[in-house]
Amino acid sequence: MTPPQRRRRHPKEEPPEPPKAAPAPAGQDNPKEPERLYVLTGGGEGGDRADIDLVTLIVARADVPPPAIQPEQSALLRLCKAPLSVAELSAYLNLPFSVVTVLLTELLAAELVQARAPIVRRALPDRSLLEAVMHGLQKL
Amino acid sequence: MDFKSSDTITGPRAEDHLPHTAQAAVKIVIVGGFGVGKTTMVGSVSEIRPLTTEETMTQAGIGVDDNYGSETKTATTVAMDFGRISITEQLVLYLFGTPGQERFWFLWNGLFEGALGAVVLIDTRRLEVSFDVIGRLEERGVPFVVAINDFPDAPRYPVEDLRAALDLSEEIPIVKCDARRRASSRDVLMTLMRFLHSLAMSRARA
Ligand SMILES: Nc1nc2c(ncn2[C@@H]2O[C@H](COP(=O)(O)OP(=O)(O)OP(=O)(O)O)[C@@H](O)[C@H]2O)c(=O)[nH]1
Ligand SMILES: [Mg+2]
Numbered sequence: 001m002t003p004p005q006r007r008r009r010h011p012k013e014e015p016p017e018p019p020k021a022a023p024a025p026a027g028q029d030n031p032k033e034p035e036r037l038y039v040l041t042g043g044g045e046g047g048d049r050a051d052i053d054l055v056t057l058i059v060a061r062a063d064v065p066p067p068a069i070q071p072e073q074s075a076l077l078r079l080c081k082a083p084l085s086v087a088e089l090s091a092y093l094n095l096p097f098s099v100v101t102v103l104l105t106e107l108l109a110a111e112l113v114q115a116r117a118p119i120v121r122r123a124l125p126d127r128s129l130l131e132a133v134m135h136g137l138q139k140l
Numbered sequence: 141m142d143f144k145s146s147d148t149i150t151g152p153r154a155e156d157h158l159p160h161t162a163q164a165a166v167k168i169v170i171v172g173g174f175g176v177g178k179t180t181m182v183g184s185v186s187e188i189r190p191l192t193t194e195e196t197m198t199q200a201g202i203g204v205d206d207n208y209g210s211e212t213k214t215a216t217t218v219a220m221d222f223g224r225i226s227i228t229e230q231l232v233l234y235l236f237g238t239p240g241q242e243r244f245w246f247l248w249n250g251l252f253e254g255a256l257g258a259v260v261l262i263d264t265r266r267l268e269v270s271f272d273v274i275g276r277l278e279e280r281g282v283p284f285v286v287a288i289n290d291f292p293d294a295p296r297y298p299v300e301d302l303r304a305a306l307d308l309s310e311e312i313p314i315v316k317c318d319a320r321r322r323a324s325s326r327d328v329l330m331t332l333m334r335f336l337h338s339l340a341m342s343r344a345r346a
Contacts, residue, residue, distance in 0.1 A: 001295060082159070116163055117164065131337070
């Protein structure tokens with residue numbers, strides 16, 4: 001009994017056409033593929049979004065949300081009295097990540113929340129970080 | 141994706157809040173085809189009840205019975221489950237169970253680019269569904285390990301046959317797991333971390 005064999009795609013080779021004529025994958029790093037997918041941001045082209053990651057930690061700065069903000073934003077401020085990731089905010093508010101990003105961009109500009117940037121992969125990874133994660137997992 | 145009014149939002153339980161000392165988060169992606177056990181793995185190691193973040197994308201298409209010949213757009217909702225493990229008082233790890241189709245990946249900016257690494261979950265009854273995922277991770281330079289989810293009726297190939305079939309180089313770990321068990325899922329994550337650590341060591345020497 002032998003398993004099916006993966007064939008490596010070579011960079012110059014055209015990707016095989018998916019059977020159901022799905023739109024080509026989108027991605028800024030792949031300008032040759034036509035961009036046919038759009039994210040709903042509820043306004044404009046979404047060009048002014050802050051640099052927010054799924055795991056950026058958000059903390060409210062003020063104890064009392066100012067009255068003149070959208071209900072979504074005051075709900076968001078209440079949720080992040082203690083730090084919470086953007087992914088968690090999106091899940092609890094039942095709003096897409098892109099919408100939460102737009103709401104947060106305004107709250108950040110108004111200095112109502114603080115964002116704690118994630119640690120992302122580097123070409124030369126930080127070994128002490130990796131060791132800390134291993135140590136944390138061992139305790140599970 | 142309707143916004144819930146404030147009184148209906150089920151926010152985090154008291155124990156689901158992070159401490160104020162939490163400074164930064166890292167992420168790991170658990171990726172694989174339909175039904176390979178991504179949600180199960182996220183849930184078995186997460187300290188919080190797994191949550192779901194959804195994204196809606198519109199897909200331009202030609203309307204079938206559209207007399208004007210203009211384009212119609214269909215909306216697709218893509219869901220991604222995730223969980224969380226507190227590493228220290230300052231550091232938090234998030235695990236994302238991500239659909240295998242690359243055309244969804246761009247919905248979550250930086251998900252793969254910023255992740256420490258990825259676990260490719262595999263069901264040996266449908267090995268082919270993982271071929272594309274592996275190719276995409278290689279192209280993007282995302283370090284990954286392969287975990288074979290142990291379904292009872294799945295064919296059991298020797299690991300070296302799987303390595304050959306998946307065309308993986310010698311250094312990429314392939315492990316078996318039972319995603320339903322916390323210890324087993326934890327071991328998979330440890331395998332990934334050890335692999336990342338060894339990559340870091342060899343790069344530091346280079
Ligand atoms: N025997 C066995 N069953 C498993 C294992 N992991 C998952 N399952 C079962 O397989 C089914 C699919 O698992 P999910 O975790 O929902 O898979 P998924 O990858 O999240 O699926 P989609 O999100 O629908 O693509 C569930 O019924 C699980 O209980 C495993 O390690 N062993
Ligand atoms: Mg799932």
